Amino acid sequence: MKNNKFAGSFLVVISLLLLLFIVDPPQPVQAARTDNKVLLVYDSQNNLQKKAKNIDALQRVLTSMNLQIRTVEQADYKKGDLNSSYVGVITMINWRQVGLKNRTFITDRSKFSGIKLHIGNNLLKSEIEALGGSAQDLYRQQFILKNHANTQTLPFSETITVVQNLPKSAKTFGTLSTQQEDQKSYPFGVINGTNGYLPSFRSSGLSLMTEIELIGQLFSRVGKYQPLLTFTNVTPYSNLEYIDDLSLYCYKNEIPFAISTTSVSQNTDLKAFDRFTAVMRSVENRGGIIFLNAPEVSNADNSGQTLSNKFSDYLVTLAQHKVFPVGVSAPGYWNQDKILRNNFLDYGDHWLMLPDPEETAFVHQDNKANVATESFFTMPLSSLKEVKKTSTMAFAIPTALTISMPDSKTHVQMVKRELSRSQLTWYDPANNLTTRIATPSTLLEYKYGNYFANGQQEDTQISSSLLNKEFDDGSPKAAMSKYFRVQGNVFMVFFVIVTVVLLVFIYLGQRVYWNNFRRK
Template identity: 25%
Template sequence: MLKRNKISTSLLVFVQLLFFFCLPKVTSANSVVTAPVLIVYDSLAIGTPYEGNIEALQRILASFSSQVTITSTDKYEAGTLQKFSKVITIHNLEDIPHSSEAFDRDMKSYFGDYMHIGYQLPQLVAQEMGLEVQQHANDTLKITMGQLTEDSIMAKNISYITKFKGTPYGSSTSDNGNVSYPFGVIQGRNAYIPYMVKGNVSELATSFVMKDWLHVNTTGQNYVLLNEIYPFSDLDVLNEVADRLYNAGIPFIASVQPVFSNFQFPAMQRYLETLKHLQSRNGSIVVNAPVVASTISPDIAGLKSQMSAFLDVLAQKEIVPLGISSELYWTYDQHYTDYGLSIFDSGIVYDNRNIRYHTQRNTSSVFQSAMYTIQGKDINKYVNASKIRDSLPMNTAFVYPFPIDRKEMEATLDMLLTSWTTFSDFKNAEHTVRTATNELASHNGHLQINGQVIALNNKMAEVDADHTYVQEVKKSFKTLFSVQNNIFIALILMTLLIFMVFLIIGYRLYRRKFMHQEKSL
């Protein structure tokens, strides 16, 4: 009997393991799974046109949910290359070969996927790809990738691909002879992009090459993102924007600033009622990362508890945040990741503006569902307004800062309502936010709190503005101080009265004396 029970238990364990490994895992509908990537760079190129292109590359990879480890050639450690199946080197220095002996030695025995950006293309890679490159000292070029195009780009010492094997991507057209060359090439496991600069169309064009090199099969979606929304913003304008976008059939994302205290204040209650209204108007709520004023402030030390408290207050109002938006450097910080980003499985990644690391590291955290951002006004520089915009390779949020007045509101709405772009609804994908108390999620287009679907209600509750912001404390000796005050007031009045009497008497005596002297004369 005991032996039979052991056999039954073993079979049960085996069946459970079989189900665990064989059943498909549920992942986000818009998530991608990519291998970790190593970036090796020679210089940050500060003060040159290439400054910032490494950060731009990191942000593109983040939008594909790629975990990135970054190192300079100076700090490269032998054997690191063999730990990765995908490696990118980016060389911003043209005339100085700048790679360590350890890296060159490891590169000779590396057989994973390799991408090279910029100068100093390894000879071995050039041979494998059948590349021949021609350099122009100074040139004006036009870059085209699908519907994206930009003219009159000034470049110094730019390289053009004149011969290659494999698949070409886009085109770089030189004004010198009006000749077109591929913007980039993929051949087998190798990829090459000769020119990438942050802030022009080459940054977006790189994402097309990157997607295929990473073997990403999902299709990118376009989203509208309204950011810079605070409790002290003009909430009436915000409600009107939401109503007009809803009537036009345009879903949007609202990136809202968290509040860590004073939840009972009328201003906060009006803020919550507005967020609830946005949600009912096909708006998806994401929480913006808190502003880091100091890396040693109490707010940063208690980041997780404070973020969780704000999320729980939203849940009480049946408001369901679906992600977090933050600057890129947050994903390279251990503290911000563990106590802030880890609550969310979906993230929107901005450019770095004000870097304040707490515990910096060289490996990024990864969102299951990530999104690239571009300013809404900037995309018009690269796409003809009369054309229907194709989506970029990655999920992309077109950012429109919250309008500060009605004139700016009309300009923003006009830009959106006349756009040919098809925008997606963020909540149609799978997103989850977890605190110790609540699980907030979207599933099949429905918002859920702890597994229960919530109803979207656009009715806003009236908020009483009559509120005592400073609580009155109990006063000791109130009666005594009141009597003393009355006595002091009476004494002061009597003193003033006596002073006036003496003043009048003095005036009369002086006048009588003056008149007596006149008669004597």
């Protein structure tokens, strides 16, 4: 018995030691915080009204607040899922007619002592009591949202529940006013202690900014961030002239910016890739930073190996051409997918989370979002049309205002005009940012405008002719192909001669044959 015990503990020690050697050198793991877990429970995705995009936006907002969000549809909620490991719970109602039905969740939530936020209709009595006011349903109205001297006309709403007669301890965010003559106004968002309420969720404009403000206050994650100008939808297939033109414009007008681009893992020996990387280098030299964007997913195999190999290939080939991404960007759903998150997002410590496309392509959805050191929430610059863009404007969370890479010359001009009109003070990475991307083989770092690859500082101001020399793979291939070409031609000539001779023989043979008959 004693021996066995000794052997057992010895084995444990040995395996621990082995583990130390086997496990990859530790990557920059976010400090394991215990106060950043949030549970999001929603009633339904309501695909008819496309509310899934609201879930996506909310998830990205929370990720940018460094809150680790776990999402559950109410039908999948099981007793005890909401426990004390969470700092807060968010209930999101996307479909009034469905609403909260899961009794287990309602009981668990009422017992829960952390932060509670309700978004949407169907406020329960207990929730109203917790907020400390009285609720009123307003039907078929169009409201104007006002907040910080900005206004936004909200689309027509069937039913909206507002909370009034609040105690003094409650804090309100924005006001909703009717368009009728008497102009009644109601508070939009409400916080009372650890309870919060938002009557609706919209993924753009002033309402989104108000929502972010409230959620930030509720979870005490309010910061002051200048927006990062980001050009999205760039690929190696994009029109390089337009990218070059816009980056030059930004450089001349001293606008720091970022580009979110995909890359290719094959055909990097082609001139097309040289041209693409040359433009990306000039982006780097003009004060731009590059986020490596997630590739399109189709026909995905279930192993993450393919994706992580691709990621390494992207990094290595780009780095060879002196293009150094500072972070990764991806649609929101990549953070809700085990394979996509582990084999792409987690390599970078700075994320740029883009809105979900119309169709998502999950590989292995687990709804257990991770967080990064910093992740930028993105919204289109154009979605802030009604919001006054002053030079002091700041956002509560790290935010990137995006412009989709224009597709024609007139669009380029329009983008330039839009930029010149905006008064915003843009976030300057060269003054603020340090990032790293680490794969088992490559480490890329960005520190205040300087690039480091595997610890060595890199110069991005290298001409493409020099690069081409660096990566030229010589000429023996050409010599061999010449040999085969010559050989092929020799064969051709040979065959043609044989055919001609054959034809002559056939002709002669025919004549001999016929002559035989004639003599008979």
